[in-house]
Amino acid sequence: MARKTATMDPGPGAPAGAVPGLERLPAAPALFVGRRAELAALRAAAARPASGRCPVLVLAGRPGSGRTVLAARFARTVAADYPDGVLFVRLSAPDGGRVPPARAARLLLEQLDPRTAVPLPGAGEDGRDEPGCVALREALAGLRVLLVLDDVRDAGQVWPLLADEPGCLVLATTAGPLTGIEDIDPVILGGLDRQASGELLADLVGGTRISCDPVGGADLAEACASRPAALRLMAGWLRGNPKIAVTEAARELNRVVGEGTTVAAAPAEPAAGAVPKDKDKEKEKQGEKQQEPDRAPRKGDGAGRPAPGKPVLGKPVLGKPVPGKAAQGKPVPGKAAAQGRIGESTAGAGAPGTPGAPVAPGAAAVVTETAGDPAGWVKPGPEPAEPVPVPDNDPLLGAFTLLYRGLPAAQARMLRALTLAPAQTTDPRTASALVGCPVPDAAATLAALAEQELLGEEAPAADGTPRYRVPGRLYPRLVRLREQEDRPTETELARARLLERLVRLTESARALLDPAAGPGPEPLPAPLRLRSAAHARDWLLGERELLLGAVADAIGQGDLDGSAGRLVTALLRTLPLTGAAAPTDLYRLHQLVLTVAERNGRPRRASAALLNLGDLQASAGRWEPAAVHYRAALEHARRADDEPLCARALESAANCHRALGDAVRAADWYGRALGLRQALGDHAAEARLLARVAEAHTAQRRFDEADREYRAALAVLRRLGDERGRETVGAALADLRERVDAGW
Known part of the structure; x- marks a missing residue:
């Protein structure tokens, strides 16, 4: 078999000749x-x-x-x-x-x-x-x-x-x-073997603290179960505490692990006011300060979990x-x-x-299957597994606890807030919106957290902006800390600020990509500004999944539908301007619009979303799913008593039946749409539907009815003065009569 030529995009910044991806x-x-x-x-x-x-x-x-x-x-x-x-x-x-x-x-x-x-x-x-x-x-x-x-x-x-x-x-x-x-x-x-653990600690801590105290280094590696993530966190803690001996660090970690890693609250900042009543309109320029932590224990904080077995130390033998x-x-x-x-x-x-x-x-794990039935590759398995929990007395969380207790208040606050970022992936723009600080300050804080191994570094954005991710192993504990130390109003305000920031960035991108669409929003601060149409396109395509994730998260929680709706609208207007908007993205956005409309009891908006979903399915040639969407749109339009929407849904469903070869149902649905268009006085749509009904009659060999509908369509087009339409319908009528005369 001839081998395909790879077309994979090497991505921005990939060296020449490098393997793409x-x-x-x-x-x-x-x-x-x-x-x-x-x-x-x-x-x-x-x-x-x-x-x-x-x-x-x-x-x-x-x-x-x-x-x-x-x-x-x-x-x-x-x-x-x-x-x-x-x-x-x-x-x-x-x-x-x-x-x-x-x-x-x-x-x-x-x-x-x-x-x-x-x-x-x-x-x-x-x-x-x-x-x-x-x-x-x-x-x-x-x-x-x-x-x-x-x-x-x-x-x-x-x-x-x-x-x-x-x-x-x-x-x-x-x-x-x-x-x-x-x-x-x-x-x-x-875990790593003893030599690798010592090398990792020595290089990360620096100086001679490990080499001068090999016993303490071995004790610390054992306390960390020789797991790389825990070793890296403890190395960050030792760098921040240069006067503490390595042996003392091991004892401190064992003590914290024995306590079940109850994290003490970081220093609190002065409290800010409550969220404004119109939280969706909250301006992102408004700062926010940390409120007094709520130390009350929360339900589901891990109490009552069985203590796991002690993890093995040392290197697995291969x-x-x-x-x-x-x-x-x-x-x-x-x-x-x-x-x-x-x-x-x-x-x-x-x-x-x-x-x-x-x-x-x-x-x-290598599979050497022979060619055959793909069903043989898979055997019946259990339901999807639950996430593997990190127990409270795990050395990884013990190391995190020690590091978190020593964080400055601003860093601890940002670390908790980053759990609100879409897909827990962030850059200085996102971080600054979540905590309400300038972008340079957010960039410095993110770099400091990454230096302490509390954030993982992701591939940079297309414009070189650094990106970070909250490690999955720390995410549940950080969420618990956020619920304990941050008031709900603070969390809600942070989410509202982030959505408004994304709305402004998306609208700014639209203004750059389509200057004729009208003036863009008020210019953003310089560190946030998109500089050109190319920059706007790269930003949209690079952040597309995160933007969609932000909308889905907001709509899923259901308390910021206003801001989420504005972001959906901005994305629907802007993504097609990139020239690479996948129909799947638009499909997801219209599904989110439908969710909000049904939740808020807005049948007209729900009907419009269903019509758009049906149009996307129809454009892909998937007529049966499209018909399902159109019929659901019709029901919502009837509840809204919106006759134009009903007529559009009826005609669209008829088009699906026509494409599927069901001429009887097509004629029925076209006829129902025709009655509504005639009642509304929409003569252009009336002429179009008369021609469609005639086509459906022709497919059923009901030639007299088809001839009558074509002549009615010509009469409407004559009144409208539509010469091109008359030519098209006249040609169809002539072709029909020719076939009838030929005995077809």
Whole structure:
């Protein structure tokens, strides 16, 4: 089979000749130590021949074990073997939300080729036959692409994306078992070995504090369970406390872990006033100061959780890969504790590689399926797994607690507020809106939090603006802190400010992309301003998912429908101006409009949203879903007593029946629409519908009725003086009479 030519967009800032897509991977840490055996096992598994579908590798580990960093590291080392590109997508949000495979497929398709016409979603978003998943598998045929699926919740998110292309490779990271795909043997990450832990601490802390106190360094690594995330947090705490001995740091961490990591509140700032009554109109220039923390315990703060087993310390032992077999390792004492919930799926007896067989810590997950029925790739699995929780006495949260207690009030406040950012991804513009501070101050605070390992660095925006992300392992604890220390009015005001900021940015982008549309909003401050049409287009396309996420979050909570509605309107006007607005984006926006309209009891607006959804389905040639939307729009229009909307819905539904070849129903629905248009005195629509009714009669071989309707349409067009319309209808009438005379 001839191999396709890759069209994947290399993205902004990609070096010449680089494999496209590497810039989308999470930023590599400045220091990477250890994991040589795990990398070797993954490389050996990836190098084995495969047939049928693309092979699957799995990296499994508890939060903070470094699975995402290791996956990105592996992707960069083998990228040259996949010249058609590297694709990256996260399959769960920091709050544990599950990304449907259909949405993941659309994101991957856009990375593969921004010009791809991404299909609209189907009735269900979890099946292999969903249009987006089908399109992705077809697009991958004949390519050599590496797909990195980060933070997978369950196998149901993965198997619809697997293409019949053995030249591709899927690397999935997960915190729990992926039961449902045959022959998945994960590489399970435990803690770093003693040497790697010491190297990491020494380089991150700096100076000679670790080298002069190797016993203290070993104690600290043991207290951190040798997990990279906890080690990095403790290194940040030691940098901020230069007079504290390393041994004392280990004792302090053990003490906090023993207490269950109850986080003390950061210093409070003076209180501000309450949210204005018209919170949707709140101006973003208005500052906000931290209010007194509410220290009352909240329901669901983790009390009563069972204490987990002590995590294993040290390095997982990996065996040497055996050609033709899955790489296996020797048993590690305490392995089940190190794996956490992962070990729950490995109980049972059987040979390695068979369902229910024990999973070796270093076993590389490689699938060598033969071509055949795709249903054989998947075995029945459980319902989607719940997010793997981080227990309160986990050393990772103990290290976070120590670091958080020492944060200045402004940094602690921003860290809590960033949990409100869309997809928990932020830049200085977003951060400044959430806390009500100037953009330069927000940029400095974000950089300081990233320096202390409290934020992860993301790929920068198209204009070079740095971007950060709240780590999923810290997100639940930060949400709890926000609920305890920030008053609800503060949180609501921060969300309102963010939405208004996004509305102004989107309207500014529209003014730059279409100057003829009228004057834009009041100019934004210089650090926020979009400088040119090209800058506006890059910003819109780069932030599109975050903008849509912000709208969805706001509408989901239901308390800021005014601001959310203005942002939806601005996006509907602006995204098409980029020339790359995917119908799926417009579809999502109209769905959100429908949600707000139905919630607020506005049938006219709901009918308009349903008509737009139907039009998008019809433009994709999906006539049956379009007809469903049009019929629902008709019901809402009748409740609103809006005859023009009823007429439009009737005509649109008739067009669907006509396209489906159902001439009887088409004639019926066209006739009902015609009666409304005649009552409204809309003569142009009347002539058009008379011609459509005539066409439907012709399809039913009711030639006399068709002749009569064509003549009625000509009479209306004559009164209107529409010569072009008369020519078109006259030609159709002449053709009909010719066929009748010929005995057709």
